[in-house]
Amino acid sequence: xxxxxxxxxxxxxxxxxxxxxxxxxxxxxxxxxxxxxxxxxxxxxxxxxxxxxxxxxxxxxxxxxxxxxxxxxxxxxxxxxxxxxxxxxxxxxxxxxxxxxxxxxxxxxxxxxxxxxxxxxxxxxxxxxxxxxxxxxxxxxxxxxxxxxxxxxxxxxxxxxxxxxxxxxxxxxxxxxxxxxxxxxxxxxxxxxxxxxxxxxxxxxxxxxxxxxxxxxxxxxxxxxxxxxxxxxxxxxxxxxxxxxxxxxxxxxxxxx
Amino acid sequence: xxxxxxxxxxxxxxxxxxxxxxxxxxxxxxxxxxxxxxxxxxxxxxxxxxxxxxxxxxxxxxxxxxxxxxxxxxxxxxxxxxxxxxxxxxxxxxxxxxxxxxxxxxxxxxxxxxxxxxxxxxxxxxxxxxxxxxxxxxxxxxxxxxxxxxxxxxxxxxxxxxxxxxxxxxxxxxxxxxxxxxxxxxxxxxxxxxxxxxxxxxxxxxxxxxxxxxxxxxxxxxxxxxxxxxxxxxxxxxxxxxxxxxxxxxxxxxxxxxxxxxxxxxxxxxxxxx
Ligand SMILES: Nc1ncnc2c1ncn2[C@@H]1O[C@H](COP(=O)(O)OP(=O)(O)OP(=O)(O)O)[C@@H](O)[C@H]1O
Ligand SMILES: [Mg+2]
Numbered sequence: 001x002x003x004x005x006x007x008x009x010x011x012x013x014x015x016x017x018x019x020x021x022x023x024x025x026x027x028x029x030x031x032x033x034x035x036x037x038x039x040x041x042x043x044x045x046x047x048x049x050x051x052x053x054x055x056x057x058x059x060x061x062x063x064x065x066x067x068x069x070x071x072x073x074x075x076x077x078x079x080x081x082x083x084x085x086x087x088x089x090x091x092x093x094x095x096x097x098x099x100x101x102x103x104x105x106x107x108x109x110x111x112x113x114x115x116x117x118x119x120x121x122x123x124x125x126x127x128x129x130x131x132x133x134x135x136x137x138x139x140x141x142x143x144x145x146x147x148x149x150x151x152x153x154x155x156x157x158x159x160x161x162x163x164x165x166x167x168x169x170x171x172x173x174x175x176x177x178x179x180x181x182x183x184x185x186x187x188x189x190x191x192x193x194x195x196x197x198x199x200x201x202x203x204x205x206x207x208x209x210x211x212x213x214x215x216x217x218x219x220x221x222x223x224x225x226x227x228x229x230x231x232x233x234x235x236x237x238x239x240x241x242x243x244x245x246x247x248x249x250x251x252x253x254x255x256x257x
Numbered sequence: 258x259x260x261x262x263x264x265x266x267x268x269x270x271x272x273x274x275x276x277x278x279x280x281x282x283x284x285x286x287x288x289x290x291x292x293x294x295x296x297x298x299x300x301x302x303x304x305x306x307x308x309x310x311x312x313x314x315x316x317x318x319x320x321x322x323x324x325x326x327x328x329x330x331x332x333x334x335x336x337x338x339x340x341x342x343x344x345x346x347x348x349x350x351x352x353x354x355x356x357x358x359x360x361x362x363x364x365x366x367x368x369x370x371x372x373x374x375x376x377x378x379x380x381x382x383x384x385x386x387x388x389x390x391x392x393x394x395x396x397x398x399x400x401x402x403x404x405x406x407x408x409x410x411x412x413x414x415x416x417x418x419x420x421x422x423x424x425x426x427x428x429x430x431x432x433x434x435x436x437x438x439x440x441x442x443x444x445x446x447x448x449x450x451x452x453x454x455x456x457x458x459x460x461x462x463x464x465x466x467x468x469x470x471x472x473x474x475x476x477x478x479x480x481x482x483x484x485x486x487x488x489x490x491x492x493x494x495x496x497x498x499x500x501x502x503x504x505x506x507x508x509x510x511x512x513x514x515x516x517x518x519x520x521x522x523x524x525x526x527x528x529x530x531x
Contacts, residue, residue, distance in 0.1 A: 222362035
């Protein structure tokens, strides 16, 4: 896979220049809104709203397709489950299945909600540098009394970044260990317990070594787990406040239906 | 600028990994460190910026003792280390984020961090990969990101610990090219390697064996020393050849042993003269 990570597409649209905190808050608000919206009119309005934002963002359509595609089976499943298992006016019956009108409505509504959720999330991740998202989260967490948990917001943010970037290394190592053991005649089908220990021990050893090396590299570059700055200048500007205000008005309008 | 006095260090097993090391490194010097597996090179490398504290003796960086915790951040600003495995050095999810990691720890203001990231991206030729995940890059590019990540700290001295041993020869040459450029910019370079050929441009070479310094001197003298073979190190073929020719009275100047084409040229010259 070559190309920018996640679905981030660098750009300079209005959405790109918003503060990540504005976008995080907006996604949360829109998420709530999506699940509070019952009427079909409301859901259509949300789709229209999404298309408006998407066209402002100038992001290519494939970004959004890529966000929805992996979930499509799940959405179809939800749709059919609602269709067949909601009691109400039976539309037709085949065999033992009695799709109902209410089921059709519920199914459409629920799948539309999931799709909206994915689309709004994709809009945020595609228009925001991933490290800016963590900076934003870090800044939002900073006032919380995290000291009680024995961490600070800086450590939490670094942990978040690392777990995202370090997990793939772990999987890759698991795969390599498996291949290495298999080439030594280890057979992974028969006795699951044996294969687990044959995999786990070298894997854990390897992971610990990786983690030690990573910790050294971090320390060498001055990491102390204390206050640090960020390349992203987080500053709520007028356009952030205006956007949030507009969004709240929009939510208020939607919830009146 | 860096001084190790009588430094010894043992890991938890109690066996000293390095012992009685005395090294003095001057500003702008290019030093090579060689030695077989387990001879203590990496242990030594970790002492240069206080990642390991000497068990005995002391390490001074520009007059600061690495055991002084209040000086550590200052020391890490001065001495950066690039490690062997690019994968376990990536901290950011994008190249940009990775390069910003060091300066962020130094609590620099965002504009300054951005300025440094831009400059280093251009210097190492990584502009096009700014928003790429370091993991999607090839080994050579990955190692360039690791180097770039230390360069944004703007260190005066760079330590390279077997940075090319996991790379193919071409990628290794790319990294080495950057090392050479940094040396020309008057950075102090400490280059640890198994591949003696990479050290042609070094000013001085230190040879380690079983935790001790067993040989030290000017690059051409060390690389032509027959003692290297006893230490499990193979001299670069061209230098070896030059050494053998010398015994037959054919003198090939040291500079000409840097590449086969230079070597061939020199031999042709000699033929034409006679
Ligand atoms: N984390 C550790 N814990 C315990 N012993 C260690 C550790 N790291 C290295 N050693 C031991 O210290 C000695 C020196 O190792 P070191 O890694 O410094 O050698 P090296 O010259 O870098 O070797 P290589 O060429 O393989 O990188 C070895 O005997 C090694 O087994
Ligand atoms: Mg080593």
